[in-house]
Amino acid sequence: MKASEALGYDDLPALVGRLTGDERHESSSSSTLDVLWVLYDQVLNVSPDTADSPDRDRFLLSKGHGPMAYYSVLAAKGFIEPELLDGWARFDSPLGHEPDRVLVPGVEMSAGSLGHGLPLGVGTVLGLRAQERRQPRVVVLVGDGELDEGSNHEAIALAGRLGLEQLTAVVIDNSTATHGWPGGIDRRFAVEGWEALTVDGCDHTALRGALTAAHPNRPLAVVARIASNTAEGKQA
Amino acid sequence: MITSLDELDAAGRRFYPDMLFAFTDTVSQAMDADPRVAVVLADISTPEFGAAAARHPDRVVNVGIREQLMIGTACGIALTGLRPVVHTIASFLTQRPYEQIKLLGHQGAAVVLVGYGASYDITEQGRTHFAPEDVALFGTLPGWTIHVPGHPDEAQRLLLDALRTDERVYVRLSARANADAHPTGGFQVLRQGRKGTVLTVGPTLDAVLRATAELDVTVLYASTVRPFDEVSLRTAVLAADHPDVVLVEPYLVGTSTHHVNRTLVHVPHRLLELGVGRDAELHAYGTPEDHDRAHGLDGKSIAAAVRRFLR
Numbered sequence: 417m418k419a420s421e422a423l424g425y426d427d428l429p430a431l432v433g434r435l436t437g438d439e440r441h442e443s444s445s446s447s448t449l450d451v452l453w454v455l456y457d458q459v460l461n462v463s464p465d466t467a468d469s470p471d472r473d474r475f476l477l478s479k480g481h482g483p484m485a486y487y488s489v490l491a492a493k494g495f496i497e498p499e500l501l502d503g504w505a506r507f508d509s510p511l512g513h514e515p516d517r518v519l520v521p522g523v524e525m526s527a528g529s530l531g532h533g534l535p536l537g538v539g540t541v542l543g544l545r546a547q548e549r550r551q552p553r554v555v556v557l558v559g560d561g562e563l564d565e566g567s568n569h570e571a572i573a574l575a576g577r578l579g580l581e582q583l584t585a586v587v588i589d590n591s592t593a594t595h596g597w598p599g600g601i602d603r604r605f606a607v608e609g610w611e612a613l614t615v616d617g618c619d620h621t622a623l624r625g626a627l628t629a630a631h632p633n634r635p636l637a638v639v640a641r642i643a644s645n646t647a648e649g650k651q652a
Numbered sequence: 653m654i655t656s657l658d659e660l661d662a663a664g665r666r667f668y669p670d671m672l673f674a675f676t677d678t679v680s681q682a683m684d685a686d687p688r689v690a691v692v693l694a695d696i697s698t699p700e701f702g703a704a705a706a707r708h709p710d711r712v713v714n715v716g717i718r719e720q721l722m723i724g725t726a727c728g729i730a731l732t733g734l735r736p737v738v739h740t741i742a743s744f745l746t747q748r749p750y751e752q753i754k755l756l757g758h759q760g761a762a763v764v765l766v767g768y769g770a771s772y773d774i775t776e777q778g779r780t781h782f783a784p785e786d787v788a789l790f791g792t793l794p795g796w797t798i799h800v801p802g803h804p805d806e807a808q809r810l811l812l813d814a815l816r817t818d819e820r821v822y823v824r825l826s827a828r829a830n831a832d833a834h835p836t837g838g839f840q841v842l843r844q845g846r847k848g849t850v851l852t853v854g855p856t857l858d859a860v861l862r863a864t865a866e867l868d869v870t871v872l873y874a875s876t877v878r879p880f881d882e883v884s885l886r887t888a889v890l891a892a893d894h895p896d897v898v899l900v901e902p903y904l905v906g907t908s909t910h911h912v913n914r915t916l917v918h919v920p921h922r923l924l925e926l927g928v929g930r931d932a933e934l935h936a937y938g939t940p941e942d943h944d945r946a947h948g949l950d951g952k953s954i955a956a957a958v959r960r961f962l963r
Contacts, residue, residue, distance in 0.1 A: 470733065518760045524731075526758040529751060535721045536759070539692075539728020539736075546690060546710040546734060567752075570721035 423492035425453050431488035434501040447590045447617065447642045448557065449485035454623040455555060455586075456489050464494045467522045473552050474540055476525040478533020479559040479588065480514040487511055495522035531565025533558055534585060538571045541582045555584045555627075560601060561592040569604075575635045576609030583635040584627065585610075588617060590642040605637035614639040660685045661812045668804035671825040672768055676700035678808045679737050679766075682815050683708050688735045689815060692726045694719050696740040697768070719744050723752035723763075730761040735815060741774070742767030742783035742824065746790070754793060756820060763821075764814045770826035770855070771903050771928050772943045779935060784928035787877065787903045790822050797821045798878040800854035800902070805833035806875045826902070828855040828940060836875050839884035845869040847962050848896035849888045851912075853877055856900045856949065863955035867962070869898075877901075880911040886919070894963055895921035900954065904928050905947075924961040926954060 423431075428449060432438075455475060456462075462472040477486055491498045496511075504511040510519035514528035525533055537556040544552055558568065575583050587601050597604065602612035611631035615622040617640030626638040654660050660681055668674035676697060683689045683704050690711040691701055698705075698714050705712035711734075715721045719740065726736040738745065745767045746753065756763060771784040790796045797819050801807040807825060813836070814821040834840050839851065842861070845868040852860040853874045864871060870888045874881065889895050895916065901907050905927030912923055928947050936946065944950040948957060 516758070518758075526755070526760075528758075529755065531720075532724055532752070532755060535724020535752070536728040536731070538721065539725035539730075540732055541728070542710070542713055542725060543690070543729035543732030543734050546729070547687075547732065549732075567720040567724065570715070570718040571724065574715050574718065574721060574725075 425457070427492055428453065428485070428488050431491050431498060431501060432484050434498070435484040435487060435504055446482060446485045447588050448479075448482070449488075450618045450620060451557065451586055451588065451623060451640050452485050452489045454620050454627065456493050458624050459627045460553070460555065462522075464522065467495065470547070471549060471552055474524045474537075474554045476533045476537055476540075476554065476556045477515060477523075477527055478525065478556050479530065479562050480525075480527020483511075483513065483515050483527075486515065490520070490522055496520060530559075530562040531567040534568050534571035534575070537583050537585075538575050538580065541575075541580045542578075544582060550582070553582055553584060555586060557586045557588065559592065560587055560589040560597065561594070563587065563597070563601065563604075564593055564595075572605060572608050572610070576605070579609070579633045580635045581631060581633055585635070585637045586627070587637065587639045588642060589639050600639075602637060602639045610635045610637045612637040612639070614641060616640075617642040654681070654685045657682055657686050657812055657816050661809075665805055665808065668808065670827060671801060671804045671807040671829060672697070672700070672827075674804035674807045675739070675766055675768075675811060675823075675825055678811050679815075680704035682812065683711060686735070686815065688733070690729050690734045690736045692722050692729065692736050692738045694722045694740045694744070696744075719748045720752055723749040723756070726763045727752070727756055727759055727761045730756075730763050731759065735764070735818070737764045737766060737815070739766040739768070741781060742769045742786055743781055746783055746786040746822070750789060757793060757795065762818050764811075764823065765821070766811070766823045766825060768825045770824060770828065773827040773940055775940050775943055776937050778937055779933070784903045786822070786824065787901070788907045791878065791907060795820055796878060797876070798824070799836075799876050800824045801826075801836075801875050802830045802854040802857050802873070803833035804829060806836050809836045810875065824854070826855045830855060830858045834873055834875070838876070838881035839872040839874045839888075841870065841884070841888065842873050843869070843871040844891075845871075846893045848894055848898065849885070849892055850898040850900065850958065851885060852900040853908075854902055856902045859944070859949065859951040859954055860900050862951040863958060867958065869958070869962070877908060880908065880915070882911070882915040885912065885915050889916060889919060889921065895919050896924075896962060897921055898924045898926065898958055898961060900949075901925075901927040902949070904930055906930075922961070924957065926957060
C-alpha cells in the first residue's frame with residue numbers, strides 16, 4: 417500500500433491494525449478516529465504539499481498518547497508512508513507512542529506531557545496574526561482528562577479575552593477526568609468568551625457542521641462526546 | 653530609519669542607568685527595526701513596553717499572571733517564524749514554567765528568555781523572589797546560550813546578539829552592575845598574574861577586582877557562561893605558575909564547576925568555588941549587600957577566601 421490521496425475512511429482500520437497488531441481491527445474504533453478523519457478529510461486546509469506553507473492550517477494533537485488513529489490518518493492522507501506504521505516505537509522509527517514534530521512531517525506538536533497544546537495554539541495564532549495571516553486555522557485536540565492541567569485554563573481564558581477566532585479547541589470527552597466537569601465542559605469555554613458546541617464525536621456530519629460553524633471574533637470549542645465503552649474509553 | 657538589527661547595533665549606545673532600562677529600550681527599538689521581534693509579558697514591565705505595544709500591538713502580548721502560558725505562547729509564536737522575547741522576574745520566568753522551558757527543545761522552538769532580579773536583587777520580597785538556581789537549571793538543557801551581563805551596555809549588546817540568532821537564549825538581568833562595561837563574547841582577560849586564575853561572572857566583577865587588587869592573579873571576566881569559553885580559561889591557567897582556579901559566580905556555588913573540570917581534564921588543578929550557598933535555605937530580607945555577606949560574595953569575604961586558597 418503506497419501513500420495516496422485515494423485512501424479513505426474505510427482504509428483506516430487496516431492502517432490502525434498495522435500499529436496495534438490487531439488484524440481484526442477491533443481496536444480501531446478509537447476515541448479520536450472520527451474527529452481526526454473529519455478534520456483532515458473535510459476541514460483542515462493542509463496537505464503533504466503544503467505541510468510547510470506559512471498559510472497552512474495547523475493541527476496540534478495535544479493529547480498525544482494512543483496516536484494510532486492520528487498516524488493512520490496521516491498515512492491515509494499521504495503525510496507519511498504506510499510502511500512506517502509497521503516498525504513504530506522502535507529506536508530508529510520516527511513514530512512513537514507520543515508524536516514528535518521534529519521527526520514526522522505534518523506533525524505540528526511534540527506531545528506527551530499534557531496541557532501544552534492550547535498554550536502553543538494561542539501563541540501560534542498570535543504569531544500568525546502578527547504577520548497578517550488571518551486565514552490559517554489552528555486546531556488543538558485535547559482530552560477531557562487532559563483539561564485537569566491548569567495550563568489549559570490559562571490558555572482558555574486568554575484566547576477568549578483576545579477573541580482568537582483562528583483558534584479551535586476540540587475536546588474529546590470520553591468522561592475520563594477523575595473529578596469530572598460538573599455543568600459541562602462547553603460551559604467552561606463559553607464563560608470565557610468562546611463559541612462552544614457539543615456534538616456526537618462519531619457523527620461525521622455533526623462534527624463537520626460544528627468544526628465549520630461561524631464564530632466571528634471568538635475562538636471555537638467543539639466538545640466531541642464519545643461513549644465510554646469504546647476501545648480508548650479510558651485514555652485521557 | 654533603522655531597518656535591521658545590525659543597523660541598530662551600529663547606531664551607537666544610549667546611556668542606560670540600569671539593565672532593565674537597557675533591555676526594554678533595546679528590545680523596543682529592535683521591534684521597530686525587525687518585524688520578527690515579538691515580546692511576551694506576564695504583567696511585569698508592561699509600562700516599559702507601553703510605547704512599543706502602541707506601535708506594534710500585534711507583537712507585544714501580555715498574558716496576565718500566567719507564566720506557563722507565557723512560555724507556551726512564546727513557543728507557538730516562535731513556530732510561526734517570529735523571534736519572541738519573554739520577560740518577567742527571574743524566579744517566575746525560569747522555575748514555575750520549567751517544564752514549558754524544557755519542552756521548547758522538544759518542539760524545536762527557540763526563544764529569548766530575559767529574567768530580571770538575578771539571585772536576590774529583590775531582597776525585601778524574600779525567598780519567593782530569589783532565583784539563584786536559574787543558571788544551573790538551564791545547564792541541564794542542551795543548546796542554551798546563557799548571558800550574565802555585568803553592565804547595562806553589555807546587556808544591550810548581548811540582547812542584540814541574541815535577537816540576531818535563532819538560538820535558545822537566557823539573559824540574566826540584574827539590578828547590580830559593575831562600574832565599567834567590558835567587551836562581550838568569550839572570557840576577557842582583565843588582569844594578568846602568576847599565582848592563579850580568577851574567573852568572575854557578570855555583576856561579581858567589581859567585588860573581585862577589589863578583592864584581588866593586591867594579589868598577583870589573572871582575572872578573567874565572563875558575561876556569557878554558556879557556551880563556556882574553555883580556550884580562554886585553559887590558556888590563562890597554563891600561563892600561570894600554579895593551575896589554581898577561583899570560580900566566582902553570582903548564582904549557585906559551583907554551577908560551572910563541571911565546565912572548569914572539563915576544560916582542565918589534562919591539567920591537575922585546584923579549584924575554589926564561590927557563589928550563592930546551597931547548604932541552607934536563607935530566610936532573610938534586607939539588602940542584596942546583606943545577602944552578599946551571608947554568602948561570602950562581598951569583596952572582603954572574597955579577598956579572604958582567595959588569600960587562603962592561593963599558594
